[in-house]
Amino acid sequence: MLKTAMTLTPSPARASAARIGIGGPVGSGKTALIERLIPVLAGRGVDLAIVTNDLVTKEDAERLRRSGLIDPARVSAVEAGACPHTVIREDPTLNIAAGDALEAAFPGLDLLIFESGGDNLASTFSLDLVDWWIFVIDVAGGDDIPRKRGPGVLRCDLLVVNKTDLAPHVGIDLPAMLSEATAVRGGKAMIATNARSGDGIDAVADAICRAVLFAP
Amino acid sequence: MRVIDRIVGSRLDPEIAHRLHHLDHRHAVDILAIDSADMARRRLRATTRGGEEIAIALPREETLFDGAVLILDADRAVVVRVGAERWLRLAPRDKIAALELGYHAGNLHWRVRFDGDDLLVALEGPPEDYLARLGDLVSGGRVTHGLDARNEAA
Numbered sequence: 001m002l003k004t005a006m007t008l009t010p011s012p013a014r015a016s017a018a019r020i021g022i023g024g025p026v027g028s029g030k031t032a033l034i035e036r037l038i039p040v041l042a043g044r045g046v047d048l049a050i051v052t053n054d055l056v057t058k059e060d061a062e063r064l065r066r067s068g069l070i071d072p073a074r075v076s077a078v079e080a081g082a083c084p085h086t087v088i089r090e091d092p093t094l095n096i097a098a099g100d101a102l103e104a105a106f107p108g109l110d111l112l113i114f115e116s117g118g119d120n121l122a123s124t125f126s127l128d129l130v131d132w133w134i135f136v137i138d139v140a141g142g143d144d145i146p147r148k149r150g151p152g153v154l155r156c157d158l159l160v161v162n163k164t165d166l167a168p169h170v171g172i173d174l175p176a177m178l179s180e181a182t183a184v185r186g187g188k189a190m191i192a193t194n195a196r197s198g199d200g201i202d203a204v205a206d207a208i209c210r211a212v213l214f215a216p
Numbered sequence: 217m218r219v220i221d222r223i224v225g226s227r228l229d230p231e232i233a234h235r236l237h238h239l240d241h242r243h244a245v246d247i248l249a250i251d252s253a254d255m256a257r258r259r260l261r262a263t264t265r266g267g268e269e270i271a272i273a274l275p276r277e278e279t280l281f282d283g284a285v286l287i288l289d290a291d292r293a294v295v296v297r298v299g300a301e302r303w304l305r306l307a308p309r310d311k312i313a314a315l316e317l318g319y320h321a322g323n324l325h326w327r328v329r330f331d332g333d334d335l336l337v338a339l340e341g342p343p344e345d346y347l348a349r350l351g352d353l354v355s356g357g358r359v360t361h362g363l364d365a366r367n368e369a370a
Contacts, residue, residue: 016276018259089325096276122325127256149348151325154341186341212259214217214271 017049017109018212019099021088021125021133023152026118028138029162031060032195033204034115038069040205041111046213048111049074049102051095053084055117076102084117085124092129099129110213121150132211134204138163143172146181153181158207159190165197217261219271220286227283227295236285236293244292252301253340255280264294302339303329304346305364313358317350324349336364 022030034050041048052060052075061077064070076098080087087094099112114130116123125133135156137145140163146153153159159181167174174192181190189207193200209215225232239245246266254260258274272286280296287294308314317335321328326346327338337346343363353359 016258018273019276100276124325127254131257131259149345154345211261214219214261214273 017099017103017112018132019112019114019130020208020212021114021116021130022136023088023116023119023123023125023133023156024136024160025120025138025141028118028136028141029160029193029195030115030118030136031063033134033136033160033162033193033201034064034113035067035069036195036198036201037113037205037208038064038067040201041208042070044205044209046110046209047106047108048113049076049106049109050113050115051076051078051098051102052115053078053080053087053095053117055080055082055084060115060117074102074106080117084119085122088114088116088129089124089126092126095129111208119152121145121148121152123150123152124155132157132208134158134160136160136162138166139172139174139177140166140170143177143180146177146184149184154185157189157211158204159185159188160200160204161190161192162195164192164199165194217269217271218287219273221273221275223274223278223280224285224288226281227285232285232288235288236295239291239293242291246287246292246294247297248286248294249297249299250280251299255298268294270294302343303336303364304339304343305331305362306335306337306350307333307360308335309358309360313353316353317359320350320353 022034024030050064052064054060056079058077061075064075065072078087078094078098095114102112103109133156135152137153139161161178161181164174178192191200191203193204227233227236236245246264248262248264250262256279258276260272261269263269282296282298284296285293286296306317308317321335321337329336347354347361350359354361
């Protein structure tokens with residue numbers, strides 16, 4: 001990446017890894033999305049690590065560590081112990097510390113992904129913790145979710161609508177749901193995915209690389 | 217695309233102000249306007265008023281601020297200007313309406329300020345989205361509203 005030196009004083013500061021958040025309701029496919037993103041991002045040369053958040057266990061971290069997709073040491077777990085949004089918004093100290101520890105352990109990291117514990121539609125990330133964040137909802141959760149105008153859906157930088165393959169099985173008009181999601185977000189970015197098959201994952205990786213890693 | 221990985225300083229710093237003054241005479245000071253809602257981001261892409269797209273990638277311990285100088289070369293500078301923050305002024309008719317309004321604002325995690333008897337809500341979307349959440353408090357006239365000009369620059 002091209003870096004241009006400043007002229008006033010020598011530049012002592014180095015940008016630390018980009019930090020992004022992935023939030024969304026329980027079961028919407030946040031961990032599945034990350035499992036799909038890991039090889040795609042690695043294939044693009046992105047050096048990454050992950051911080052997972054669970055309520056009282058390390059379930060998501062263990063799942064990623066067992067996946068064989070990433071060095072288990074690059075996955076750190078935070079136990080929220082309370083409403084998951086408290087540790088990504090109100091007081092993200094535990095997550096910031098976990099991210100700092102990973103950066104210290106793996107110098108040269110390009111990207112840190114913070115996966116929130118499953119939460120409700122009001123869940124949002126503090127920009128003290130992340131630079132950019134994704135909210136994942138899923139088709140099977142109901143086509144009325146965008147209409148409910150939850151802050152998570154409205155404010156995220158990228159809305160991912162997952163499990164598109166389930167639409168015909170749960171009576172969802174997918175194009176109408178996507179159209180409503182775009183409308184409530186005032187046209188902000190949205191990508192439809194099927195994390196099981198991998199559909200849409202390249203587009204999510206493109207969005208991440210463009211937004212915080214400054215790919216063309 | 218130029219990557220900014222540190223803030224040079226503040227436009228209020230005497231030495232920097234002196235250099236900016238001279239560059240400004242040559243119309244060589246470009247402005248990067250950033251929305252107030254984006255100021256906490258350490259990383260973002262943005263386009264200056266002069267049309268240059270730049271990437272900001274600051275260390276975690278640094279944050280943008282109004283007047284932050286991002287580039288200060290011999291022949292040009294780029295200075296951050298924060299977009300005006302918009303506030304929705306909500307005026308409850310009585311104490312009961314005020315209590316109810318306070319409950320909703322807290323429940324919805326709105327960022328607020330107090331101004332006398334009024335509640336000011338920082339807008340991160342269209343005001344209609346906020347008013348809709350208050351339902352009959354607004355439609356019934358128990359809370360009146362307006363966009364607040366006096367606090368925009370705060």
